[in-house]
């Protein structure tokens with residue numbers, strides 16, 4: 001965690017619910033009241049809005065980076081670049097402030113998850129932002145690039161599971177939404193969304209072998225597996241299937257599920273806190289590449305997914 005995000009204290013302690021977020025529905029702009037201001041180490045401040053289009057990075061699983069953009073004081077010419085956007089926690093009773101990732105898992109239910117828009121207030125007093133109405137503008141080009149590769153990343157995970165289903169000798173693993181053995185979940189090490197690709201790193205230890213994965217066979221057939229995954233992806237892209245995020249509620253801490261309805265009537269779905277394209281029809285092609293690696297003597301697999309959009 002960068003020093004910029006070291007939460008110190010809230011100016012007012014007025015937060016009574018988790019931030020309302022509009023990024024899951026695709027919003028990139030919005031107007032809101034500033035509910036509270038968090039004072040940070042080094043003179044930066046974090047604006048906590050009632051509602052925001054900004055997607056914050058989730059430090060506990062930082063797959064999709066924070067949005068970039070600006071916050072503008074309404075009615076004035078003052079504009080502040082959002083230098084970082086993180087998830088902070090406000091304790092429901094004490095109103096203490098913390099980086100949410102530092103709150104222990106079983107404690108999290110006692111904290112409101114809020115979107116912290118970190119800015120340099122320049123010469124303005126932190127208190128002058130309280131109760132002000134601001135306009136939040138997300139960098140739409142950057143967001144769309146992240147949407148594109150986040151959607152690609154999920155489709156690739158489903159395609160990998162389809163392509164490796166026959167490499168499991170017994171049913172010791174979890175099944176994905178298409179009823180394939182969920183290699184993406186069982187072997188997941190890290191996942192990262194970039195502007196021009198997504199990268200998933202998979203590890204293959206003893207436990208996945210115990211669950212029935214024939215690791216050696218899989219590694220010797222990598223080219224075949226990669227081709228099979230690319231074939232599934234090509235078929236799905238050609239379908240132009242719709243993509244949607246279903247949310248249990250409007251708040252940052254409400255559960256959200258990503259859905260893609262395939263033409264054969266099946267539905268790919270997975271929990272997801274990020275943002276996505278509205279449909280596969282925007283995509284021209286998805287290229288999936290598997291590369292075997294040895295990291296500290298451990299066998300790993302790096303999957304790189306590159307999505308090309310249709311030209312408008």
Ligand SMILES: [Zn+2]
Pocket residue numbers: 150154258271272273274
């Ligand atoms: Zn996701």
